[in-house]
Amino acid sequence: MRPDPFHLRPARMHEAEGSGRRAFAVFQAARHPGPLVWILPAHAPQMPMLPGLPPGIASRLHLLRPKGEIDLMWATEESLRAAPVGLVIAEPEKPLSLIAGRRLQLAAEAGQTTGLMLIREGAGSNAAETRWRCEPLATDAADSTLHRWSLIKNKKGTIGLRTLHWDGTSAAFDLVSTAGERHEPAPPPRPGAVRADLAFGQCRPPALPDP
Amino acid sequence: MSRGMALADARAICPDLATRPAGLAREAAALAGLRRWAGRYAPMVAADGPDGLIADITGVAHLFGSEEELRADLHARLDRAGLTAASAIAGSRGAAHALARHGGGIVTEGALAEGVGRLPVSALRIDHATAEALARVGLTRIADLTALPRAPLARRFGPGLVLRLDQVLGHQPEPVAADPDPPHFGVRMTLPEPIGLQADVMAGLARLLDRLCRMLSLHHRGARRLRLELRRVDRGTAHIEIGLARPLRDPDRIAALFVKGVQEIDAGFGIDALRLSATVTEPLAPEQIGGGVAVRGEDALADLVSRLGNRIGFDRVLRLLPADSRIPERSFLIAPAAYSAPAPEPPHRGPARPITLFPPEPVSAVSGHPPARFRWRRMDFATLRAIGPERIAPEWWLDDPAWRTGLRDYWRIETKQGPRLWLFHTPQAPGWQVQGEFA
Structure with missing residues (x-):
């Protein structure tokens, strides 16, 4: 089986930026078992909407709305240190300093918890394990929801650009291979086929060893 | 005027009657407080109905001098606290109960039958029907009953009456069962x-x-x-x-x-x-x-x-709970996690919902219906595909200021720039607003 391209290395802190970062966070939440913690500032207008989330997330989700950046960072660190939590998603307002990033990394290691920071463009920390730029893409097909999630920083592996279909109703996704990045021979051409889909659908979130 | 009288009757007698609703919970709390205080007179004090206390003062009276002095001390302290109370001391619980509600006083040792004999039969804690039946046969005082043979009395009025009579006269024991104090942690x-x-x-x-x-x-x-x-x-x-x-x-x-x-x-x-x-x-x-x-x-x-x-405060650690409403803002609840249990979400039916929801933000520079181009958050968008409308009517039984603009037609607008937005149009107050973002 091919390694899962969107697998977040466990017990590390990751970052996601771009306008599709919340979709990426929901996607990762659906793939991580165990309790979820989503930390957003008290004055943030946007909230996760329960009927729109993939099934099985809302009952595991804890929403923290701390007042102020210091409490937010504290709550993030504390949640990362707690062993039973599966994934911590935080939306810090200010750029993460190297110290803050390193502390979160240590907390994630101590609690064996994966962290995902939803940051503004370029507001990340050098301590992050991976950084993703997430953008929704327009498509011509009526029934597709196209995303471009590119890995722009990776401490222990290659970076790359991935385009996929993910409709936001489950953890399953459908990878669109781009030219030069084909993983296996192209399927025989179908009449009227618009896009070349890779047979990668229904990918379950596996616990894979690091490459 | 008497207790249990209908309010209309009381008003007819005294038109200027001042009335207040009864605060039963507060009365019970006050009685509980008084019960704790009354512990200074006896080890066993229990509530006796909604308006009385009963204390077992066996072996206590000599500490205050005598029974008269104990009773005088009790009344003096209650007077000082501004409470009007009636009290009685008797050899049996039933007799003390009866006497306290009919004048009060002290029944000396061994004179129980004489002490309560003059009281009406209703003082026996019997129900209204039995008291009335007794009055009909001419038995109005307790003394009338004590003289009668027991067996016909029990046959005619039931064993309850005889039991109550025995309790008053001290033939049947009736201990004071004080409720245990709630534990103090x-x-x-x-x-x-x-x-x-x-x-x-x-x-x-x-x-x-x-x-x-x-x-x-x-x-x-x-x-x-x-x-x-x-x-x-x-x-x-x-x-x-x-x-x-x-x-x-x-x-x-x-x-x-x-x-x-x-x-x-x-x-x-x-x-x-x-x-x-x-x-x-x-x-x-x-x-x-x-x-x-x-x-x-x-x-x-x-x-x-x-x-x-x-x-950060327990009101800031939240949980999402499903709710039964078509209104997007009320289709889920945000409840403190410490005071709620996780609930499984019902399967979602109907049109898709966005993954994030925010308060409606108006869009500007709209052209067309549904908008072909619009401007939101200082970004220009061109519509690639519009799916809708889904009409949601306000819940008229709740007055929500955000829904004063009336009906809403929700559209899923896929833009050429990428974002897939949840827009709505308010036909009754024409205008377009964004409320959510799809995955």
């Missing part, structure tokens, strides 16, 4: 020498917590809020209050939550007394210790919620 410790080090305070706290948790487990309860009061040498007090995400009586896990509070207090010249009380407790049944991985994970999660709640 508070412990304290006084120190011979003042302490000031954090480690010392934590050690004292550990000892108090051990005692408190033992008391809690004895009563099968768990603390939900705890308050630690530290008295300083200069008579000042510092207090630390913590909340718990769920009922708990594990000393180590509670002590961990106090660490931050103890670090922050000012010990001054030293602390010489500690008092710990569980201000809010909830039932907590004994559990098998150990448990599996799931139980330990649940415990650790509850500890996390406690830690977070004590710093």
